[in-house]
Amino acid sequence: MQTILGFIIVFGSVTGGYLMATGKMAALWQPAEFIIILGAAIGALVISNPSYVIKNILTRIKMLMGKGYSQDYYKALLEVMFELLEIIRKDGIKKLDDHIENPAGSDIFNRYPEIANSNVLLSFITDNLRMMAMGKMNHHDLEAALEVELHTLEEDLLRPSKAMGKVGEAMPGFGIVAAVLGIVVTMQNIGGPLTLIGVKVAAALVGTFFGVLMAYGVFEPLASGMAGQVKKEMMALNMAAAILVAQVQGKPTLLALDAGRKVLHTEYKPSFSEMEGWVAKG
Structure with missing residues (x-):
């Protein structure tokens, strides 16, 4: 909703100021110019990016128009990690096999749709729990492996926003192309009425x-908004990574969760007592 509000302010301010200056809206309606500029932008996007990135651009834009990430998302992550770590503490990591191998059928993940519907985060959690279950590994090895994976994930998740930003940089140039073509048309009518x-x-x-x-x-605002989404998504991934590393270090469940809590930015970070209350209710 914030994105939609922002667009209303941008276009409302531009058109409002134009009308205040006694401009006529009909003069701005130039479909041929719009086709040239937007068509060139879309073509450049198609040429320079694989279909995977283009599809993700559309997905990211839909997400920007929606609710976005809130504290509830990170709360759900803390709660699901608490349940998983408690199973490990009580019964061992092998007891997680059913949840790891079939997340769609897991009663734990199904209780937290925010996490179950977040494909990247869900895969990150289950894949790394699977790796931990395959053999003994110290926290240094796990931390190093997670660091590489997180770096790769961030680069991949940022591809749509970078692609959108590149097209944004080219838009003034496409506007000049349309303007030059408009001057060419004008010169063709140079002998006509003034x-x-x-x-x-x-x-x-x-x-x-x-x-x-x-x-x-x-x-440019869409590209920045998409990059901001990725930062919030990466915050959840870094949070899960910190919790897993703390668990391998042998920390109690609440202290492992606290390691993840400290990754959160201020507006999303609960106090330790709030976090303790969340997981206790769960």
Whole structure:
């Protein structure tokens, strides 16, 4: 919702100021300019990125328009990790086999849809628990393995936002392309009425305006928002990694959870007593 509000403010301010300056909205309606600019942008996106990244761009945009990550997401992660670690403490890690091998059928994961529906985080937890169950490993080895995996995951998750940012950087250039073509059309009508020439020049200038607006009012903010989503997702992954490392170190369950809690940013981080209350209720 915040993203939608931001777009309303951007376009409302631009059009509102234009109307206050006695501008006519009809003059801004130049479909040919829009087709040139947006078509070139989409084509550049298709040329420079695999289909996997393009699909993820659409997914990320849908996520930006939704609720996004909240404290409930991290609370659910703390609670699910508590349940998993308690099974390890009481019965050993082999008792997690059913949950690890079939997360969709796990009663633990199904109680926390925020985690069950987060494919990257769910795979990260189950894959690393599976690795831990395969043999004894010290916390240094696990920490090193997790560091490499987290770095790779972050690079992969950032690909859609980087692609969107690159297109955003090119939008003013595409606006100039549309404006130049508009001037070419104007020159073709140079012998016509002055009114017609004025309309053609105005249409060409709309191309420059639209390209710059799309760059700094749409594409760049979307790219930044998508990167912000990745940071929040990585915070959850780093949180899970810290908990797993603390568990391998032999720390009690609550202290292992506390290691993960400390990874959270201030607006999402519960106090130790709040976290203790969450898991106690669970």
